[in-house]
Amino acid sequence: MAIGTAIVRVPKEAKKGEIIRVQMVITHPMTPPRKDPQTGQEVPPHNLTKLVLLYNDRVVSEMNMGAGVSANPFIALPLKVEESGVIKIAYEDNKGGKWEKTADIKVV
Amino acid sequence: MLLYYFFMISIIIKLLVVGLLLYGNAFADDKINRAISENKLVVFYFKSQFCSYCAQVEDFVFSDEEVFKKLSNFVFVELDIRSDEGSKLARKFGVPGTPTVVIYDPKTDKVVGLIFGSRPKEDYLKTINKACKLYNIKTC
Amino acid sequence: MNRRKFLLLSAVAVAGLTLAPAIKPAFASSKLEEEIKKRIGVDLSAIKESADIKLTAPTIAESGANVPITVESTIPVDKVERLWIFVDKNPVPWIADVKFTPENGKVYLSTRIKMGGTSNVRAILQLKDGTFVMATKEVKVTAGGCG
Numbered sequence: 499m500a501i502g503t504a505i506v507r508v509p510k511e512a513k514k515g516e517i518i519r520v521q522m523v524i525t526h527p528m529t530p531p532r533k534d535p536q537t538g539q540e541v542p543p544h545n546l547t548k549l550v551l552l553y554n555d556r557v558v559s560e561m562n563m564g565a566g567v568s569a570n571p572f573i574a575l576p577l578k579v580e581e582s583g584v585i586k587i588a589y590e591d592n593k594g595g596k597w598e599k600t601a602d603i604k605v606v
Numbered sequence: 607m608l609l610y611y612f613f614m615i616s617i618i619i620k621l622l623v624v625g626l627l628l629y630g631n632a633f634a635d636d637k638i639n640r641a642i643s644e645n646k647l648v649v650f651y652f653k654s655q656f657c658s659y660c661a662q663v664e665d666f667v668f669s670d671e672e673v674f675k676k677l678s679n680f681v682f683v684e685l686d687i688r689s690d691e692g693s694k695l696a697r698k699f700g701v702p703g704t705p706t707v708v709i710y711d712p713k714t715d716k717v718v719g720l721i722f723g724s725r726p727k728e729d730y731l732k733t734i735n736k737a738c739k740l741y742n743i744k745t746c
Numbered sequence: 747m748n749r750r751k752f753l754l755l756s757a758v759a760v761a762g763l764t765l766a767p768a769i770k771p772a773f774a775s776s777k778l779e780e781e782i783k784k785r786i787g788v789d790l791s792a793i794k795e796s797a798d799i800k801l802t803a804p805t806i807a808e809s810g811a812n813v814p815i816t817v818e819s820t821i822p823v824d825k826v827e828r829l830w831i832f833v834d835k836n837p838v839p840w841i842a843d844v845k846f847t848p849e850n851g852k853v854y855l856s857t858r859i860k861m862g863g864t865s866n867v868r869a870i871l872q873l874k875d876g877t878f879v880m881a882t883k884e885v886k887v888t889a890g891g892c893g
Contacts, residue, residue: 517851530665530838530860533674535649535682558849566833566841568812568858569661575844578851657892658811666810666837666862703891723891724810726863 499525502597506587511604512579518603520551520585521574530565546591551575554583579605634683634691638712641681647718647737649680650708652687652701659724660705667727676734679746680709709737778832781839786830786870788878793870796879799853801869803883810861810887817869819853821879826853828872835865861887 507521524546532541545565551558559575567573577585582605590596634650641648651668653660667673685692687704695701699708702722707730709719718740719733738746775783779790802816817829823846831841841859853871861867864886871879 519854521856528860530669532664532669533671535651535668535674535677536684538678553849556849558847560845561842562844563842564838564840565665566836566838566860568860569658572814572856572858574854574856576850576852576854578849654892658809659890659892662809662811662860662862665860670837703893705891723889725889726887729889 501526502589502591502595504587504589504597504599506585506599506601508577508585508601508603511606514580514605515578516605517576517578519574520577520587520601521572522587522599523570523572524549524589525570526591528565528567528569528571544591544593546571546589549573549587549589551577552586552588553577553579554581555586579603581605634685634695637681637683641712644681646679646681647741647743648710648712649677649682650695650699650706650710651682651684652692652696652704652706652708653684654687654704657704662724663705667725667730670727673727673730673734676731676738676746679738679743707733709733711741776834778834778839782830782832782870785840785843786872786878793878793880795882799869799871799879799881801867801881801883803867803885805884806886806888807861808888808890810863812858813861813867813885813887814856814858815867815869816856817854817881819871819879821853821871821873823850823852824848825873825875826871827874829853829855830868830870830872831855831859832868832870833859833861833865834868836860836862861885863887 502525504522504524509518512518526546528545529543530545531543534541543565546563549561549563558577561573582603584600584602586598586600588598638648668677685695687693687696687701699717699720701708705724706720706722708717711718718737721730721733734746782788782790798821799817799819803813807813815831826846828843828845830843832839833841842857844855846853866882866884869881873879
């Protein structure tokens with residue numbers, strides 16, 4: 499899959515006030531600064547730097563990360579839902595990549 | 607007329623295939639020849655796509671300041687173990703999988719050292735230092 | 747100054763100079779401590795281990811490139827400012843940090859991290875009142891390869 503594509507898994511439904519788990523997997527190499535012995539050159543890092551979790555356009559959580567997070571990162575964060583709406587993750591990397599992914603949830 | 611074009615195209619394709627076959631093995635050969643002329647040993651690094659242990663070694667071992675500096679005394683050749691060249695050399699050296707580093711003396715055609723797996727950098731340094739000592743590589 | 751005092755003073759000076767290198771390491775800070783100081787602005791020695799924060803990580807990890815960790819806390823999320831993750835022996839000990847708000851509902855993070863070798867993993871919870879709590883787990887990273 500292309501760099502920056504994400505799979506977001508949330509329950510389809512939740513009770514009002516329930517704390518759900520937002521699980522995501524983002525395709526990204528997350529390479530740290532490297533030295534390449536074949537070329538003798540330094541290779542700059544390519545990693546996600548920030549991920550924001552939003553609910554109905556409100557910022558819920560912000561995660562800063564570096565290349566210490568594994569490639570194709572799996573991240574799970576909690577979210578307390580009081581009303582139905584749209585869960586959104588907005589994330590970026592250190593080479594200008596900027597992406598978003600949403601998932602709907604119904605609160606009963 | 608059509609037959610003529612068909613004939614020409616098949617000749618060209620045959621030439622391309624032969625050229626590719628000859629050239630396809632040139633990468634490692636070039637590096638081995640370079641090592642011989644520069645009086646250096648060769649370090650082959652066998653890797654494979656999607657192997658997280660290779661990423662581990664590239665992130666933490668080769669990128670280490672000390673290891674990187676020592677490796678500059680060798681001719682470093684990175685090979686995909688599934689490529690034609692890679693699989694041929696892997697068979698020759700008895701490479702068990704990836705990541706594998708093989709230290710090779712091109713003049714005597716002998717393997718000087720072999721390390722398999724995502725070992726800590728100290729293990730790599732031990733094997734590299736042994737080769738440096740054996741061959742009296744002063745800057746290593 | 748009389749000769750005896752001078753000899754005594756020089757003896758002390760020489761003793762001090764030879765002992766100094768042995769004493770220095772106790773004051774030199776590790777890469778981890780420097781990183782924590784730089785990012786959080788606090789000394790590691792001021793952060794206490796607490797059962798209020800739980801860090802789950804494998805005791806033995808076969809792949810250092812993918813170590814699963816989970817952090818949870820019983821501390822109410824509205825008292826929490828930020829969660830920090832560090833790996834003591836990585837070239838860059840800081841891994842990630844997460845800002846929580848009451849809408850998170852609770853403190854929880856699950857992810858996978860890279861470890862260059864056997865090391866402690868630390869989860870440090872920064873609270874709004876300026877205090878910190880920490881959970882530490884040693885993860886042994888073994889060698890692995892692909893067939």
